[in-house]
Amino acid sequence: MSFTTDESRWPDVWLAAAARGTTICGDFLAATALALALQGAGAGGLAVSGLLLAATLPLVVLAPLAGRLADRVDSRTLLVAIGLGQAGICALLAVVEQPVLVVGLVALLACGLAVTQPCLAALLPAMVRPADLPRASAISQTAVSLGALGGPVLAGLLVGQFGTRVPLLLDAATYLALVVAGLLLRTRRGGRRPAASPAAVSSGAAASGSPAVSGGGATPGGTGIWRLRRDPLMLVMVVSTAVVITAIGGINVIEVFFIRETLGGTPTTYGLVSAAWMAGMLPGTWLAVRLARRLDDDGALVRGVLVTLAVCSLMVLLAAMVPAAGVLVPLWLLGGAANGGESVFANLLTARRVPEAMRARAYASYGAAVQGGSMAGFLIGGALLAVVPPRPLIAGAGVLGLLAVGVFVPVVTRAVRRSSSPAGSRRAADAPAGSRRAARSSAGLATPGRPAEPEPAAGDTVGPWLSASNARESGTSSS
Numbered sequence: 001m002s003f004t005t006d007e008s009r010w011p012d013v014w015l016a017a018a019a020r021g022t023t024i025c026g027d028f029l030a031a032t033a034l035a036l037a038l039q040g041a042g043a044g045g046l047a048v049s050g051l052l053l054a055a056t057l058p059l060v061v062l063a064p065l066a067g068r069l070a071d072r073v074d075s076r077t078l079l080v081a082i083g084l085g086q087a088g089i090c091a092l093l094a095v096v097e098q099p100v101l102v103v104g105l106v107a108l109l110a111c112g113l114a115v116t117q118p119c120l121a122a123l124l125p126a127m128v129r130p131a132d133l134p135r136a137s138a139i140s141q142t143a144v145s146l147g148a149l150g151g152p153v154l155a156g157l158l159v160g161q162f163g164t165r166v167p168l169l170l171d172a173a174t175y176l177a178l179v180v181a182g183l184l185l186r187t188r189r190g191g192r193r194p195a196a197s198p199a200a201v202s203s204g205a206a207a208s209g210s211p212a213v214s215g216g217g218a219t220p221g222g223t224g225i226w227r228l229r230r231d232p233l234m235l236v237m238v239v240s241t242a243v244v245i246t247a248i249g250g251i252n253v254i255e256v257f258f259i260r261e262t263l264g265g266t267p268t269t270y271g272l273v274s275a276a277w278m279a280g281m282l283p284g285t286w287l288a289v290r291l292a293r294r295l296d297d298d299g300a301l302v303r304g305v306l307v308t309l310a311v312c313s314l315m316v317l318l319a320a321m322v323p324a325a326g327v328l329v330p331l332w333l334l335g336g337a338a339n340g341g342e343s344v345f346a347n348l349l350t351a352r353r354v355p356e357a358m359r360a361r362a363y364a365s366y367g368a369a370v371q372g373g374s375m376a377g378f379l380i381g382g383a384l385l386a387v388v389p390p391r392p393l394i395a396g397a398g399v400l401g402l403l404a405v406g407v408f409v410p411v412v413t414r415a416v417r418r419s420s421s422p423a424g425s426r427r428a429a430d431a432p433a434g435s436r437r438a439a440r441s442s443a444g445l446a447t448p449g450r451p452a453e454p455e456p457a458a459g460d461t462v463g464p465w466l467s468a469s470n471a472r473e474s475g476t477s478s479s
Contacts, residue, residue: 008128012187013136016120016127019181021143026174027113028151029158030090031055032274033167034102035256036159036267052252052378054103058110059117059371066114067364070122071357073190078119079182082112083175090172094165116178118364119190125351125359127187137347138289141340142282149278156271190360228365232415234353237302237346240408242369244309247400248316249377250384250393258390265325276329280336281343288341292348299416301352304345306412310405311338317398320391 034051070078086109093105128136158167228235259265259273288304295301315335322328346366354362377397384393 008132008136009187010128012127012185013124013139015181015184016123017140017143019177020120020140021147022174022177024144024147025151025154026090026147026171028148029155029167029174030093030151030171032152032155032271033159033164034106036155036270037164050382051103051106053375054106055110056371056375056378058107059114060368060375062111062114063364063368064361067118067361070115070119070360070364071190075119075123075188075190076182076185078115078190079185080179082116083178083182086112086178087172087175090168090175094168094172114364117367118360118362121347121363122356122360123185123187123189124347126189126356133351134289134292134344134348137344137351138285141285141343141347145278145281145285145336145340149275149282152271152274152278154271156266156268160267189356228362231353232419233298233302234349234362236408236412236415237305237349238366238369240306240404240412241309241342241346241366242373243408244313244401244404245370245373246376246380247404248313248397249374250381250397251316251319251377252374253378253381254385254390254393254397257385258394259325259328262390263322263325269325273325273328273332276332277336277339280333280338281340282336284337284340285344287337288344291341292344298349298352299412299419301345301349302412302416305342305349306405306408308338308342308345310402311335312342313398313401313405315398316401317395320395320398 031052089105089108089112093102093109096102096105124136124140125133154170155167158170228238255274256270259270260267265273291304292301295304312335315331315338319328319331322331350362350366351359381393381397
């Protein structure tokens with residue numbers, strides 16, 4: 001794996017986490033306010049799912065371009081420019097009333113998120129040493145959880161008092177935190193950097209007591225090609241997550257109608273229940289960090305992702321049986337804890353297995369798979385809600401999620417066995433040096449259970465990221 005610092009930059013970790021948490025709070029504040037406004041205006045499930053699709057589709061469609069942009073353009077430039085643009089879009093969203101304009105502006109906001117999310121995610125491993133990555137990931141996830149925890153609660157309170165304008169203006173203000181972070185962060189990636197000489201790289205590695213690796217901070221480039229389809233562990237993690245989220249993702253559309261109409265909850269109740277999932281992510285994240293520090297085997301991380309997805313699906317199934325909205329709170333706390341663990345395991349696996357120069361594309365593609373699953377769930381849930389009551393829909397989503405996890409158990413077992421097989425390494429060791437380099441580029445794995453780092457090269461060109469296609473889970477680390 002490749003990290004860019006000899007010493008962890010904890011001020012950068014905390015600053016980036018604070019910026020993410022603040023913007024996530026604003027996003028959840030705006031999303032909850034708009035969902036409540038649509039439901040209160042008599043809109044049906046298709047209207048709510050249409051709004052959610054506008055916020056999701058750009059993250060899926062733009063993932064290849066956004067990830068490449070985040071890898072090649074200076075992170076400071078991206079965060080400042082996009083943060084200012086998103087603040088302006090939110091300010092416009094607070095004053096427009098036509099549904100078409102609202103949907104269009106929400107889609108524009110999502111275009112910015114398609115770039116800033118992988119940009120921030122790829123910066124995190126560059127801020128810390130490998131041993132500190134689980135803790136740094138937990139700090140980031142905690143900030144996201146706190147922001148998402150406060151957003152729905154604030155929306156439930158503010159919409160009842162002021163309507164949707166005040167929450168949306170607050171969302172505009174939160175994007176300025178992204179601008180501040182972009183200006184103050186010492187850690188930067190992307191753009192052109194002067195390439196370090198081999199002697200400098202070797203001497204720096206010797207001083208730190210670690211082997212010299214490429215793909216670090218000197219240059220974002222590299223001619224080595226790492227492909228998702230040739231990394232069995234990453235591939236099965238991405239695909240299984242996307243499939244399970246497709247099964248249970250409709251809960252995001254159904255939940256507001258289930259709580260408000262089936263269970264008779266108030267807007268404040270809806271906000272509090274939604275916040276319970278985020279509250280559960282806080283302890284779940286830190287418990288996963290303690291466990292992840294003991295998991296040197298990447299296969300164990302993939303199994304952890306599968307277990308946490310099963311727990312999320314089980315909580316959705318049990319939610320269909322509750323007699324009152326308040327009973328959802330303990331279920332959502334447990335589901336959120338599993339969601340937090342899944343985010344830690346997935347982020348750590350990606351940072352371990354993907355070369356530094358391609359990490360933004362990796363996070364963007366993983367996020368696209370997750371958001372694609374959510375988008376499919378939105379469509380299915382919104383369409384079925386027109387003809388089926390919310391309670392049986394929630395039960396069906398939970399059952400399908402558990403079935404999907406069961407189907408992937410043997411797939412994960414085979415992927416772990418294939419990734420750990422020493423056959424490929426023995427063949428590479430017997431080949432000439434040139435052939436070994438070619439084999440690493442095409443096969444993508446240089447050691448059992450770990451991907452190859454790209455060969456050093458000048459310039460800023462990197463190989464293509466071939467994507468395969470969090471539902472509470474969304475993005476790389478947020479709900």
